[in-house]
Amino acid sequence: MKDTEKISLLSRLVAMNTVNRNEIEPAKYLKQLFDDAGIKCEVLPVGEDRANLIAEIDSGSPILAISGHFDVVAADAKEWATDPFTLTEKDGQLFGRGANDMKSGLAALTIAMLELKAQQVPINGTIRLMVTFGEEVGELGAKMLYDAGYMQGVNALMIAEPSGYRICYGQAGTIDIDLESIGKNAHSSMPALGSNAVDHLIRVLYTIKAKVMARAAGLHNAVLNTDTLFNIDVFNGGEQVNTIPNHALAKINLRTIPEVSNAEILQIFHDVIDADAAKYGSQINMHVEMDLNPVVGDPQSKMLQLIQRVAKPYLLNAKFSASDQQQNQIVTKMLGRELPAGTIPALGAPGGTDARRLLVDQPLGFDYTVFGPGNFTSHQPNEYVSKSMYLDFIKMYEELFPAYFNEA
Template sequence: MERAEKIEILRQLVKIQSVNGNELAVAEYLKRVFDQAQIDCHVLPAGDRRANLVAEIGSGNPVLAVSGHMDTVAVERADWNQDPFTLTTVGDELIGRGSCDMKSGLAALVIAMIELKERKIPLNGTIRLLATYGEEFAEQGAADLTAAGYMQGVSALMIAEPTGYNICYAQAGSVDVTLTSKGKTAHSSMPKMGNNAVAHLVNALVQIQENIATLTAGIKNEVLNTETLFNIDVFHGGNQVNTIPNLAEAQISMRTIPEVSNATLIKTFETTLAQFNAANGSDISLQVNMSVQPVVGDPNGRMLRLIQRLGQPYLAKAKFTPTELKITELAAKSMGLALGDKVIPAVGAPGGTDARRFLIDQLAGADYTVFGPGNFSSHQANESISATMYLDFIDLYEELFPAYLADQA
């Protein structure tokens, strides 16, 4: 496949607006690409224009699962210098929503599989692509594939999320909850005639945050390089300034670590709210929107070590754009990585991936890696990927996948 065709596949993926949905269109496009290459591929619709996709080359065991998601986050068009859904070339940068997170990684997996088949490279096992919907919210596509048995018999899992020349083998868990406070409307000159839903919710949040802080104080996971994180991300309440509000809602996101379980954190919410409601005459309810566990893979896993060995020549020749260097420097500092090292580090990260759904039965010790083209510009305006890195990762995957299966034979 020529360079221009590889860029065109990424261009077509970026063009499909799969912002928190519409992954069926992405899956249908990829199926046409796979069908042309005569690769076994199945689109698995999930309703409302959503779908997963599964494709395989090779046969038998071992099975190497590789994965990427088809959705992207939303855009604020005013913040972009160009149409976010038109892949734009500026020097070596390919700019567009999803170019980094993670349509470049997904395209690299697809192209690597096609070229391995076209070149008739012997495979001592199966390469199984699991392309998912809904990763950016709740990772439901991966949960569906796992429930349908597509992770059964898998020896190793590699997710092509953007890491650049770093390997991630551990992710924090997540707990997302919604608190709803119900009160009674009254004129603000007579507050005792009402019941202020906003005031109750604000005070309850303060108490919850204090109790969570006490529970998690001084507890950190060294692999993930983080403690439990607590964020109040959404708050709605009230309609006008002279009316006591009868309704308020808040959404809280927590990043979790193995040392403080999701269940313990949720229980703290429940206990605090029960005590607060009883003491203050409030009516605040809790809904758990998502609870996924942290995943910590094997730091000595076969795939991880193979990536470090085969990826070293690519890292040694890599050139980074000024944008990539700036973003990578900031990200490396926040993750505790040394700059300038010509070695591919293996680290944990507070962010999450579909692995938390795929590895639900093996949350610790799996042969699991996250390794894909990218520069930490995910979720930002003017998101971009280095064309050189994108193309290099395709070549690297074509070395890596057969080598892994051969090592396992």
């Protein structure tokens, strides 16, 4: 496939508006490409306009799973210098919503599979491409694939999220919780006749936070480079200043690490709510919107070491923009040391990927990597990916995937 065709494929994907919807359109497009190439492929529709996709080059075991997602976040055209749904090249960069996160990674995986098949490269195992819907909001598609058994027998998982010439092998966990406080209205001059939902919720929130942070004190995960994080992100309560409020709502987000389990944190919530109800008569309802455990792979895994070896010559020949150089300096600072030329660093990240759904029963020590074309512009206006990096990743994938099966 010529470079112009590779850019054209990415352009087609970017033009498809998949802002938390319409994943069926790129799924059908990729299926046609795989069908034409003789690669086994199945679209798994969900509702009218959403879908997962599975494509395989299948020769038995072992199984290497490679993964990406169709959906992107919203783009406000007023904040963009170009049309966000038209792939636009400027100064060696490809601009467009999803160009970085992560349609370039998805396109690179797809093209690598198409070219390996066309060149009849021996694959002594199975390459299983898993493409999901709804990754940006709840990792919904990945959960469905896991529940349907597509991770059974998988020996390694590589996700093509934008890492650039770096490897991520761990993500923090996430807990999203809604707390709803139910009280009773009364005139502010006679508060004893009511029950102040705001008072109850504030008291419970800060008791919970104090207990969680006490449990997490001094515990830091070096791979993820983070502690347990507790954020009260939304708070609503009351209607007017002279009325005791009968309702209040808070939304809490936590980022979790293996040293303090999600289960422990959730138990603190339950214990504090129960104790407060017994002592103060509060009524607080708790709803867990998301509960995803942290994932930390193996820094000595086969795939991680293969990536470091295969990617080294590409990194040595790479040309970085001023922005990319700044990002590389940020990573160096995170690592706390300068790296020799050509070193592909392996580290963790506080954010998340579909791995937290796909590795739900193997959260620690699995052969898991994130390695894909891109940078730190995900979710931003004027998101972009380096054209040369995108093309290089296709070549690297074409080397990596056969090497995984052919080397001990």
